[in-house]
Amino acid sequence: MPVYKAPTRDTRFVINEVLRLEDYAHLQGFDMATPDMVDTVVDECGKFCSEVIAPLNRIGDSQGCTRNADGSVTTPDGFKQGFAQFQESGWGTLSSPVEYGGQGLPHVLGFTMEEYLCSANQAFAMYPGLTNGAISAIVSKATPELQAKYLPNMVSNKWLGTMNLTEPHCGTDLGLLRTRAVPQADGTYLVTGTKIFISAGDHDLTENIIHLVLAKTPDAPDSSKGISLFIVPKFLVNDDGSLGERNAVSCGAIEHKMGIHGNATCVMNYDGARGWLVGEENKGLAAMFIMMNAARLGVGIQGLGQAEAAYQNAVIYAQERRQGRALTGPAEPNEKADPLFVHPDVRRMLMDAKAFTEGMRAFALWGGLLVELAHKAETEEARQQADDLIGLITPVIKGYGTDKGFETAVNMQQIWGGHGYIAENGMEQFVRDARIAMIYEGANGVQAMDLVGRKLPANMGRSVQAFFALVDGECAAASADAQLAPVAEKLAKANGELKAATMWLMQNAMANPNNAGAGAHHYMHIMGIVSLGLMWLRMAKVSAAALAGGASEKAFYEAKIVTARYFAERFTPDAGALRRKLEAGSATMMKLPVEAFATA
C-alpha cells in the first residue's frame, strides 16, 4: 500500500523563506501567519492528512461509492468518520472568511491543506474542495440573507457544496444548457433539468448539500448571456436554520470512471427543485467564473498533489528494489544487485519529478499569495499588479500543473516496472486519479485558450509585459552570482522564447485567430516552464543566501541549488522547441478536410 508523508519542510521553505509571508504582516489576516504559526499549521495539517486521510485512499478506489435503492449515496468505508474528524478539527476553514466563521488565514495555508489532502486522497479532498468555490460565489454575489443562511454552515463544512454546470450535451459551451429555472411569486425559482459529472453530487458525509446550479430563466437569451446561478439545497433550510423538507433534487446515477472512485460523480436530476437566485438573472456566467477560478487553482494543486504522492512512493521503491548494477561499477558489492536508484534513467525520472513538484509547489503558493494581494495589498497599483498576475497564471497553474502532474505520476509508475501496473501497489491509482485534473474545470485546451485569447490581450498585454519584466529583472539581478548565473541564464533564454512566441501571436493571431488556437497549448507550456524557472531561481537565491549565512540544514539548501540547475538544464530546452512549433502556425494543422481523418 502506498505511503504519504506531507512535505512540510518544503512547504515551510516556500512560505517562510521564499514568499516570506511575515513581510506582509501589516496586511489583514497575514498578521496571524507568523513563521511559528505557519510551522504549526503546516505540521498539523500534514499529520492529519498522512495519518487519517491517506489510509482511506486505496479502499476508496477499490470500493467506490454506492447509490442505494432509495437513491441515497454511501461513500466508501471510513470516509464518513474521516470527514467528521476533518470537519470537527476545522481543517476546511483555514482560509475561509472570518465573518462566516472561518479562520481568515492567508490562502497559502489553505492551498497547502488542499495539496496535502489531495496527495493523501484526491477523491476525498474533492468533497470539501468544491465547497470552497461555491463559498466564493456566494460571498461575491449572493444577497446578505442568502449569505447568512448558507455561509456559516458551508464555511464550517457542516454542509458541503457542489458546482452544477455540465449537462449531457454541453460542458465547455455552457450557452447550450437546457436546465430551466421558472420564477415563482415568492421570489424563488423552480429548477428543472439534468446535470452530469457532478462531483460530490450526493453523499452521506453531511446532513445537507448546497448545490450551485446554472440554469436559464424562461425569457433568457439563448446563449451564454442567458445563464443564471441558483442555490438549490438538498434539504430546504428553515428561517431558524433548521432543516426543512427534502428538495426535488436527487442523484439519478453514479458514473463509472477511470479514477477518483471514492468521489461520487453523480447524474443530478432537478425536478422543479426550489432555488434561489445568486446575483442577477443572466449574469450567472460571471458568478460561475468566480467559483471556477478558485476551482481551477485547486485543480492545479491536484496535479501537484498526485505528482508528490507518486514521487514519494517511487523514491522508496528506487531504494528498496535491487536490479542490475551501477554503470560505473557495483555500488553495493556485498548485495547481489544495486538499488534502482543508481541507474541514471531512474534518477532522471526522480529528478524530473523533484524539479516539477518543488517548483510547482512554489508556483501554486505564489498564486495563493497573489490571490490575497489582489484584495489586500496596500495600494491600488499593487492590488492591480497582483490581480493581473494571478489572472495570467491561473490557467498556467491549472493547465501546466495538471499536464505535468499526470506525466509525473506516469513516470513514477514507470520506476515501479511491472509492479507499478498492479492495483494493490497503488501507483496506477495515482495515474488514474491524476488524469481527471487535465479534463475538469475547463479542459487544458480551454485553459490554453483562456491564456492566449483572454489573458494575453487584456489591457493591451499589460499582464504579460509585467510578467516578462519580472522574470528579466530577477534574471539580471542573479547574473552576477556565480552559483545563480547558470540558472538565470537559461531562464532568461526561456523567457526570450516566451517573448518571441508572444510577439508571433500578436502579429499572426489578428489575421487568423486559428494561429492563436494552434499555438495556445504550446504557449501555455512555455509559460509554465518560465514560471517554474522563476520559482527555481528564487529558491536557489534564497538557498545560496542561507548557505552563505551558515544555515544548519546545509544538505537541504544545497539540494535546492542542484535541483534549480537540473531544472535549467532539462526543462528549459523545451521552451525553444515549443516556440518553433507555435510559429508553424495553423495552416498545415487546419488544412485537411474532415474526410482525411476517416478510416478506409
Place this chain on the structure above:
Amino acid sequence: MPVYKAPTRDTRFVINEVLRLEDYAHLQGFDMATPDMVDTVVDECGKFCSEVIAPLNRIGDSQGCTRNADGSVTTPDGFKQGFAQFQESGWGTLSSPVEYGGQGLPHVLGFTMEEYLCSANQAFAMYPGLTNGAISAIVSKATPELQAKYLPNMVSNKWLGTMNLTEPHCGTDLGLLRTRAVPQADGTYLVTGTKIFISAGDHDLTENIIHLVLAKTPDAPDSSKGISLFIVPKFLVNDDGSLGERNAVSCGAIEHKMGIHGNATCVMNYDGARGWLVGEENKGLAAMFIMMNAARLGVGIQGLGQAEAAYQNAVIYAQERRQGRALTGPAEPNEKADPLFVHPDVRRMLMDAKAFTEGMRAFALWGGLLVELAHKAETEEARQQADDLIGLITPVIKGYGTDKGFETAVNMQQIWGGHGYIAENGMEQFVRDARIAMIYEGANGVQAMDLVGRKLPANMGRSVQAFFALVDGECAAASADAQLAPVAEKLAKANGELKAATMWLMQNAMANPNNAGAGAHHYMHIMGIVSLGLMWLRMAKVSAAALAGGASEKAFYEAKIVTARYFAERFTPDAGALRRKLEAGSATMMKLPVEAFATA
C-alpha cells in the same frame, strides 16, 4: 462503445506503395505476396478483427479473467469462441514457418495482423501474440525432436505459448532468478519456482499451453550467464502427440491490474514440473533474446494499435460533439454550435495522432521487412545491412512506439473531455491498456540502454552510421523537389541533432558511463523522431509521384503530403531540445545523495 475499423487502405499503401513488397518477389515467401494477395489478406484480417474481436474488448475489460476454485482459469465471455474462430481461420499462421504448417508469408503481413488484433482488443491479442516469440525460440534453439513435438500445434495455435521470465524479486535483472531446474536421468529436468506477471499464463482457450521457462541448473553460475531455457508444457505430450498427464505447473493467482483485464496475468507455480532444455545449459539468455526481440517488435506494434483505435474514436467524437464556435466564425451557422473538429487545439491532437500512427505503421512494417531481409536478402552484405538496421531500430520501435502510443491514447481521451473519463465510452480503457506496453518486455528505459549501450557501439558504430547515411541520402535526393524539400530539410536538421547527440555520447560515455545512461531515453526519442521523419519523407515522395502520375485517390495522397509537412513542423523541433538535454550529461542528475529525495 468504441468502434474500430482496420485502416486497410493505409496498410496497403505502406506495403504495396512505400515498401513495394513486390520488388522482393524473387525472395522466398515474397513471391506469394503480390499486391492482390496483400490486398486480400489485409482486408480479410481487418474485417475479422473489426467484426469478431473488437466487440469483445469492453466485456474483456469489465469482466476480466477468473481463477476458479480448482485453479483453472476462465477467460471473459466470448473470448473462447472468438479464439476458436481465430484459430480455425488460420490468422495466427500468416508469417509462421511453412515447414511447421505456417503460411510463410512476409512478416509485414504478420505485423499487420498484430496491429489490427491489438487495436481491436489488446488483451485478446496477447494470447496468440506471445506464442510467436515462443515459436521463434524453439525454431532457433530446440532439438529437431522438440521442434517436431511442439511446433506444428503451436504454429497452428492449437496450443498457445507463454514466456516465463519474471520472478517476484527480479524482472530486468534476470541474473537474480531463483527458479531451479534439476536434471533427471532421462534427460529431462524438474523445474521448481515461482514466476510472476505471466501473460496468458493459464486460460481456457486451448487444450494445452507450452511454457518457455528460464531457470538455473544446480551448478550454474550465479549470474545471467547461468540461465537456461526450458519447455514446460501444461499437459505432457505423449510420443504419438496425444496429451498425457497434467504437469506440476499451475496458476497460483491472477493479478489485478490497471488494464488488459481480459488477459490472465498469472502467478505461475512450478512444483517439480517436467521440463525439456531448449538449446544448451547456461545459454538461456541468448534463446530468451530471440523470443524477446520478436516480442519487442510486437509490443511496439501494440503502442501503434492502441493509438490507432483511440484515434479513430476521437475522430468520430470530434465530428459528432458540438461545442462552441470556430475562432474564424461559425462553421455551421444553422446548428447551435460547431463540431469540436473546428477547434485548432482539437485538430492539433488529431494531427499529432495521425502523424504518429501513420508514421509508426510505416516504421513498424519497415521493421517487419528488415527482419525478413536479414535472413533472406540475396547477398551477405544486404543481409548484414538489414540485420544491423533491425537491431538498431528494435528498441526504438518498442520504446518510442509505446511512449508515443500511450501519449496518443491520452490525447485522444482528452478530446472526449469528461466523457473520456467514463468507463462505458471506452476511451479510458485505451489509456490503461496502452500503459503496459511501456513497461513489459523490457521497460522503455531498458530499451534506451539497449540502444545506447549495445546497439550504438556494436561493430564500431556501423549500424548507426548506416542509418545516418540512409537518412541523409534520402533527404538529399528529395531536396530538389519543391513539395518534398521542406520535409527533407527539417528531417535533415533532426538527423543532424541525432548525429551530434551520437558524437557527444561517443566523446563522453567512455569517461563516465552515466553520461550514456542520463541521455539514453532522450536519444531513443531523437531516433524515433528521425525514423518517423524518414518514413514521412518516403510516404510524401511516393504520394507526390502518385499525384504526378494522375492517381485517382487524389485526397488520400494529398493528405499524406500535408501530414508529412505537419510531422516536419511539429515533431522534429523536439530533436533539438532533446539533444540539449542529453548534452547536459549526468553530473547534475546524479549529484544528489539519496537523502535529498526523502520527505521531511
